[in-house]
Amino acid sequence: SQTIHQWPATLVQPVGSPLSLECTVEGTSNPNLYWYRQAAGRGLQLLFYSVGIGQISSEVPQNLSASRPQDRQFILSSKKLLLSDSGFYLCAWGDEQGAEAFFGQGTRLTVV
Amino acid sequence: AQSVTQPDIHITVSEGASLELRCNYSYGATPYLFWYVQSPGQGLQLLLKYFSGDTLVQGIKGFEAEFKRSQSSFNLRKPSVHWSDAAEYFCAVGAGAGNMLTFGGGTRLMVKP
Numbered sequence: 001s002q003t004i005h006q007w008p009a010t011l012v013q014p015v016g017s018p019l020s021l022e023c024t025v026e027g028t029s030n031p032n033l034y035w036y037r038q039a040a041g042r043g044l045q046l047l048f049y050s051v052g053i054g055q056i057s058s059e060v061p062q063n064l065s066a067s068r069p070q071d072r073q074f075i076l077s078s079k080k081l082l083l084s085d086s087g088f089y090l091c092a093w094g095d096e097q098g099a100e101a102f103f104g105q106g107t108r109l110t111v112v
Numbered sequence: 113a114q115s116v117t118q119p120d121i122h123i124t125v126s127e128g129a130s131l132e133l134r135c136n137y138s139y140g141a142t143p144y145l146f147w148y149v150q151s152p153g154q155g156l157q158l159l160l161k162y163f164s165g166d167t168l169v170q171g172i173k174g175f176e177a178e179f180k181r182s183q184s185s186f187n188l189r190k191p192s193v194h195w196s197d198a199a200e201y202f203c204a205v206g207a208g209a210g211n212m213l214t215f216g217g218g219t220r221l222m223v224k225p
Contacts, residue, residue: 006155034212043202043217044156090155099144099163099206101213103155 002027006091006104013111019064019078021107023091026072031093033074034101035066038088050074086111114139114205118216125193126224133188133219135203144206145186146213147177151199159201162186173197198223 006023013019025031035047046059048066056066063082067075074091088108092101115138125131137143144163148156160171167179177188186203200220204213 032212036215044215046212046214049212088153092156094212100146100158100161101204102158103148105155106153108153 002093002102004091004093004102004104006107008107009105010108011110013081013109015083015111016080019076019081019085019109021076021089021091021109023074023076023104024072025074025093028072028093028095030071031095033068034092034094035074035076036090036092038090038106040087044090048076081111083111085109114143114207114214116203116205116214116216118201118203118219120219121217122220122222124222124224127195128192131188131190131193131197131221133201133203133221135186135188135216136184137186137203137205138184139205139207141207142181145177145179146204146206147171147175147186147188148202148204148215149173149199150202150218156202159188193221193223195223195225197221 003026033050036044037047038044050056050068053068064078088106090106091104094101117136119134146161147159149159150156159175160169162169162179170176175190179186200218202218203216206213
């Protein structure tokens, strides 16, 4: 069966520091991969999605970037964090046959 | 572009009472529709989905949802709420296989003992 791993679970970082959140999927190949952000008291905002290695689409302009160095690995990064980057970040995957997304457990990022 | 509206930000119900969470979508064709549940500090778990066929779909944990094309709605229901159902619920719409989902703003459900 497929599983998705996301880490770390929580992270506290100072303003101006770099960020790297990692997400890996097991048990499937060539998944579509997504990064969502959930700000406090708000819904989910799609940040990035990827349909293949090295293929990244950005949904909103921001201080973040994403990379997909391997088929089942998706990384969310920032060179310099802002206070407004605080939130709950969720990685998800979907396949070409289905339409639903399967989510990781999320990373709570607090920028101080 | 597709969009999803969940009109109720917060809902409080008594344990054992029935529940209905509203969801309205905007999409040009027949959408793929989903309900997810999120417990505090956790990821999202899929409750149920509608792709085609019977407009009343059954999900996990005793939930069901009905697709009403004429009203562009996909409301979630449960006949008797349990305290463990307290969570945030998200409705989502997708354009088809392999496509990303658009989520509503969520409804936070609180259950009174």
